[in-house]
Amino acid sequence: MTTPIKVPNMSGVDSFTPDPKFITESDFGESVPTGNHAEIIITGGGFSGVCLGGLLRRRGHRDFLIIDRNDDWGGCWLDNKYPGVACDVPSHLYSLSFELNPDWSHAYGRGAEICEYLKAAAHNEDLDEHYRPSTAMEEATWDPDNNLWHIQTPQGEYTCHFLITGSGHLVDPKIPDIPGIDGFPGTILHSARWDTSFDLTGKRVAVVGTGASSIQVTPAVAPMADQLVVFQRTPAYVMPRIDPAYTEIEKKTYRRHPDEIQRERDDHFWQAEALYGAMRLIPAMQEHVKKLTLNHLESLVEDPKTRELLTPKYTPGCKRILVSNDYFKAFNRDNVTLEPSALTSVEGSTVVSANGERYEVDAIILCTGFTVSQPIYAAHVHNGKGETLADVWGKGGAPTHTLAQRGFPNLFTVNARNTGLGHNSSVHIIESQAAAVVQALDYCHDTGRTVMEPTAEADKAWNDWLREWSRNTVWTSDGGCSAWYVDDRSGQLTAIWPDYAYDFRAQNGHFDPAWFDMA
Numbered sequence: 001m002t003t004p005i006k007v008p009n010m011s012g013v014d015s016f017t018p019d020p021k022f023i024t025e026s027d028f029g030e031s032v033p034t035g036n037h038a039e040i041i042i043t044g045g046g047f048s049g050v051c052l053g054g055l056l057r058r059r060g061h062r063d064f065l066i067i068d069r070n071d072d073w074g075g076c077w078l079d080n081k082y083p084g085v086a087c088d089v090p091s092h093l094y095s096l097s098f099e100l101n102p103d104w105s106h107a108y109g110r111g112a113e114i115c116e117y118l119k120a121a122a123h124n125e126d127l128d129e130h131y132r133p134s135t136a137m138e139e140a141t142w143d144p145d146n147n148l149w150h151i152q153t154p155q156g157e158y159t160c161h162f163l164i165t166g167s168g169h170l171v172d173p174k175i176p177d178i179p180g181i182d183g184f185p186g187t188i189l190h191s192a193r194w195d196t197s198f199d200l201t202g203k204r205v206a207v208v209g210t211g212a213s214s215i216q217v218t219p220a221v222a223p224m225a226d227q228l229v230v231f232q233r234t235p236a237y238v239m240p241r242i243d244p245a246y247t248e249i250e251k252k253t254y255r256r257h258p259d260e261i262q263r264e265r266d267d268h269f270w271q272a273e274a275l276y277g278a279m280r281l282i283p284a285m286q287e288h289v290k291k292l293t294l295n296h297l298e299s300l301v302e303d304p305k306t307r308e309l310l311t312p313k314y315t316p317g318c319k320r321i322l323v324s325n326d327y328f329k330a331f332n333r334d335n336v337t338l339e340p341s342a343l344t345s346v347e348g349s350t351v352v353s354a355n356g357e358r359y360e361v362d363a364i365i366l367c368t369g370f371t372v373s374q375p376i377y378a379a380h381v382h383n384g385k386g387e388t389l390a391d392v393w394g395k396g397g398a399p400t401h402t403l404a405q406r407g408f409p410n411l412f413t414v415n416a417r418n419t420g421l422g423h424n425s426s427v428h429i430i431e432s433q434a435a436a437v438v439q440a441l442d443y444c445h446d447t448g449r450t451v452m453e454p455t456a457e458a459d460k461a462w463n464d465w466l467r468e469w470s471r472n473t474v475w476t477s478d479g480g481c482s483a484w485y486v487d488d489r490s491g492q493l494t495a496i497w498p499d500y501a502y503d504f505r506a507q508n509g510h511f512d513p514a515w516f517d518m519a
């Protein structure tokens with residue numbers, strides 16, 4: 001059972017950057033909305049929504065709602081139910097600093113328990129009364145005459161003064177346009193839209209893709225499938241996964257001494273930070289990653305030819321570096337085939353590779369990722385002047401300090417552009433932004449400001465810096481692979497934060513009134 005430890009108000013947003021602003025709770029005289037209007041509306045009940053809601057309540061705010069198209073808390077951890085789903089950042093780090101969990105089953109939490117953790121954290125933070133399930137933001141439009149956001153949902157119109165998107169960037173599955181796939185007579189599953197009632201036992205299965213979901217699905221499905229073929233366009237660098245189950249005595253220790261959890265968080269955080277050197281193309285770090293991953297491959301795959309096919313030839317980090325102990329081992333099985341080319345067409349129940357190989361299958365598992373750089377919600381957020389967020393982002397615009405987009409008043413964008421990490425925990429990013437947003441809202445409250453939007457100068461300075469700093473990283477150099485980190489409309493790096501996670505918090509984890517025009 002997941003029972004997080006609610007860290008008292010406010011021991012900090014992590015020990016390495018304590019934030020004195022959060023030590024006190026104010027009485028804003030607000031009450032929890034009962035209708036369709038709130039001072040603040042947050043979209044998304046994943047880590048972003050729970051973190052924002054938790055910090056808002058801890059500061060004393062009550063006039064906010066969290067709407068989600070899903071019917072429960074958990075965000076992507078509710079959506080992803082595929083066999084083997086787990087995180088790839090150690091769970092004591094991949095959790096909220098103010099909702100520590102002594103009960104993680106393993107070093108890397110499993111998907112279902114992360115989802116349970118988020119539900120328990122939302123409950124602990126008294127967020128259930130703020131939550132509106134099955135309430136998708138279909139359109140949101142800024143109304144400058146009344147300083148209101150109008151949000152269309154299946155439950156009717158909602159309005160708010162401040163809109164915070166916490167809608168995630170790994171939420172809308174990318175379905176590849178493969179000729180003939182519509183006529184496939186078997187079952188098609190996407191990793192993020194899993195049909196848990198479908199039994200893969202004894203089936204002939206094709207897995208498409210070799211990214212983060214595939215390396216978890218493949219070893220989980222291989223033992224139950226009759227035959228399994230993995231379509232690999234690009235092999236992955238895979239690191240060992242040190243993933244012991246926590247013993248009862250360890251959990252008891254964590255419960256009695258939450259400082260031990262904090263110590264683990266700090267250790268994991270700084271170890272992960274070291275990996276960023278590889279993303280900056282520092283030769284020693286590149287060599288370190290290559291040695292670690294290629295030795296891992298060598299030690300696990302028996303057949304030299306398969307090993308060679310699984311060996312990446314591009315610069316490490318160009319695609320996400322993965323962690324697994326059982327992915328490579330799956331290729332030692334007699335019933336698993338590595339097809340070293342893309343799936344290019346489907347003819348009835350035959351899947352055909354770019355190399356011309358043909359396989360008869362009963363099920364296709366798409367591990368083809370998400371529409372990351374072109375999030376669907378962005379096309380539905382209108383600034384009242386004929387522009388959507390998607391228009392601005394498609395031209396390469398980025399929210400100032402990742403927090404707010406010029407041209408879109410009273411809008412905050414949490415875990416949206418340039419917030420993904422290739423080397424550390426997203427929760428660190430989300431907490432940093434949530435802290436800044438709450439400070440901004442406090443500032444408005446304290447000074448009586450009702451409208452805010454990044455200044456032209458702050459917007460330009462930020463975008464100039466971001467583009468310059470993104471240069472000479474593994475994602476923007478010719479690393480020999482193409483990844484989803486770049487928006488192909490603008491050619492800009494938009495999915496990833498191009499620096500250390502620590503520096504993200506230093507730059508974006510606070511609010512500076514000088515960045516905003518306010519009225």
Ligand SMILES: Cc1cc2nc3c(=O)[nH]c(=O)nc-3n(C[C@H](O)[C@H](O)[C@H](O)COP(=O)(O)OP(=O)(O)OC[C@H]3O[C@@H](n4cnc5c(N)ncnc54)[C@H](O)[C@@H]3O)c2cc1C
Nearest residue numbers: 044046047048069075076087088089136137167168415426
């Ligand atoms: C399988 C998987 C494994 C991952 N593993 C890791 C990991 O190990 N480490 C790591 O750092 N990161 C990992 N991530 C990245 C993950 O996206 C973040 O860690 C984090 O969970 C994001 O939280 P979020 O609340 O911002 O977004 P999400 O969890 O994606 O939640 C977004 C919510 O917004 C809702 N939503 C979307 N659009 C709308 C709309 N229009 N109206 C209303 N609601 C809407 C969705 O229903 C969803 O509930 C993983 C992601 C996936 C999919």
